[in-house]
Amino acid sequence: MKISLKPQHLKRYRQIASLMLRFGFSELVRSSGLEDLLGEDLGRITQRAHPKPEEFARELEEMGPTFVKLGQVLSTRGDLIPVDYIKALQSLQDDVEAVPFEQIEAVVHEEFGRSVAKTFLTFEPEPLAAASLGQVHRATLPDGTEVAVKVQRPGIKAKLADDLDVLDEVASTLESLTQFAERYRFKHIVDEFRRTLMRELDYRTEADNLATLAENMKEFPEIYVPQPMREFTTARVLAMEFVRGRKITDLTDEDRANIDGNHLADTLQKAYMKQFCIDGFFHADPHPGNVMLTDDGRIALLDLGMVGRVSVEMRERLLRLLIALGEGRPEQAADLSVKIGHPGADFREREFRDRIKTLVNAYQGALLEGVDLGRVVMDLARSAGDTGMRPPSELTMIGKAMMNLDEIGRSLAPNFDPYESIRNSAIPLVLKMIKQSTSPASMLGRALEVNEFANQLPGRVNKILDRVAENRLEFKVQTIDERELIQGFQKVANRIAHGLVVGSMIVGAAMLMNIQTKFTILGYPGFAILLFVAALGGGIALVWDIIRHDRRNRGK
Helix, strand or coil: CCCCCCHHHHHHHHHHHHHHHHCCCHHHHHHHCHHHHHHHHHHHHHHCCCCCHHHHHHHHHHCCHHHHHHHHHHCCCCCCCCHHHHHHHHCCCCCCCCCCHHHHHHHHHHHHCCCHHHHCCEECCCCCEECCCEEEEEEECCCCCEEEEEEECCCHHHHHHHHHHHHHHHHHHHHHHCHHHHHCCHHHHHHHHHHHHHHHCCHHHHHHHHHHHHHHCCCCCCEECCCECHHHCCCCEEEEECCCEEEHHHCCHHHHHCCCHHHHHHHHHHHHHHHHHHHCEEECCCCHHHEEEECCCCEEECCCCCEEECCHHHHHHHHHHHHHHHHCCHHHHHHHHHHHCEECCCCCHHHHHHHHHHHHHHHHHHHCCCCCHHHHHHHHHHHHHHCCEECCHHHHHHHHHHHHHHHHHHHHCCCCCHHHHHHHHHHHHHHHHHHHHCCHHHHHHHHHHHHHHHHHHHHHHHHHHHHHHCCCCCCCCCCCCHHHHHHHHHHHHHHHHHHHHHHHHHHHHHHHCCCCCCCEECCEEHHHHHHHHHHHHHHHHHHHHHHHHHHHHHHC
16 A cells, blocks of 8 residues: 555654654655655754664654654553553553543533533533543432543544554555564454444443453452443443542552552452453553552452453463463473464574573562563563464453553552462462363353254264275375385486496496407407497486486486
C-alpha cells in the first residue's frame, strides 16, 4: 500500500517519521522512504536522536489521544520495546484540557434523548478528570445514588479513525519494504490496536468488564470493583458507583501505619494471580492511577477499558513459567516459553535458550532482594523477539501488569516481596485448576467427546478390518526414500566396479608390454595397446558419467 498524499495526513507522516528516526528506528525510516518527508528538518532531527525514554512518552502525549493510546498498547509489547521505554510509557499522562460543559450536555442529550437536568438529579459541571477519550463528572441519580459519570468526547471517534488510517498506511508500507516490520507484524499490531480502541469507545463493553471482574473477585472482600448503572449507561456514557479514596502512590508513612499494607499487597497479588491463572480474564492496566485505597481500607480497581484474556491451555503453563523464573530454572523457563510462543522461520532457539539462562542467572540473586518479577517477564519477551520468536500478547500484557503490581505492592508495604506471595499462592491455584478441570461443565464436555468417540469407533474398526481382510492396509511413514538410497548405493558400487575393471586393464596391458608378439601397433605389442585404449575409453566414460550426474544434482 502506498502512502497517500492527503494534506491532513502529511503532518502525521512527518511526526511519525521524526519519532521513529529519533528513537532508534532510523533504518526503517530510510528503507521505507519516509525519510524524504522530513526534508530540511532531517539534519536537525538526526542531531536530537536517541533521547531519554521519558521524552518519547512526552512526545506521544503531544501528538494527541490516538498516540497516547498507542503508547499504552506498545507498553505491552516487551518483545518490541526495551523495558526502560515500557516503564516510561506506563507513566503516560492521559490528562488533557476539559471539554466545555455545553458539549458534554449535548452528548448526554443525544444518548438519552433528554437533558442532563432531566436525566440526573445533580451533575457537577467541573470534571473530576479529563482524559483523551472522555472525562468524568460527579453526579447523583434520581434515587439519590452518588455516581461517577464518564462521558465520551464529541467527535473523538472520527479523529481516532483518521489517525488509525495513517498508522495503517505507514505500517503496511513498512511491512512491505522492511524485513524488521514484517517479522514483528506491524500491520497486525495496528489492526489489533484498532480493535482495542473501538472496544474502548463502547462504554457498554467496559460496563460488562466491570461486572465480570466484580463477580470474579467476590472471594476477596478487600478488593472493590465499582459497578455500572445499566439504566444510565450507553455507548458514550457510563455511570458507575462513586469511589471515595486516593491513589495508592500518594500514601504517606502515617497512612501506612493505619493499614495492614502487607496483607493488602498480598491480597492484591493473589487476586491478580487468580485472574491470570483461573479466570483467564484480567484487569490489564493496573497502573497507580487506576488503583485506589478507599476510605474504608479496601483496594478499588478502576478503568476496565483495557482487559486481557488468557486461554485455558496457557494458564497452567503461565503459572509454571513464573515459578521457574522465580526459582532460577532457566531450562524449564525456556521450554515453557517455546511452548507458549510462536517461533518464526528464523527462530534461533539455541541463542534464545542461552539468553534465558543468562537472564535468569542474573536476576536469581537479585529477586531475593525484591527485583521486579514483571521486569523479568518483559526481558524474557524481549529476548524472544530478538531471536525470532513472537511471544503471545497475553504474556507481555501480564508482564506489564505485574510490573505495575510490584510498584503498587511496595507503595502499600515497602518490604513487600511479590514473588513470595506468588509462591505461597501456587498450591491453592493448582488445586483450583484441578477443581475447575473437574467441574460439571468440563466433565460434560469430556463425556460428549467420549460419546462421539464411542459412536464413531465401530465404523472405524470395520474399515480397518476390511482393509486387513483385502490386504489393503498401509502404513505411511515419513522417512528416508529407501528406493533412492538403494539406487545411490548401486551407483557407487557400479563406479567402484568400473574403476576396478579399468585399473585391471591398465595393469594387464603393462604386463603384456614385456611379451614380444608378431601382432604390433606402432612397434608395441598389439594386445597391450588395445587394452590401454580400452582402459582409456573406460576411464573417460567413468569421468563423463560422474560429471553428468553431479551437474544433474546441482540442477535439482
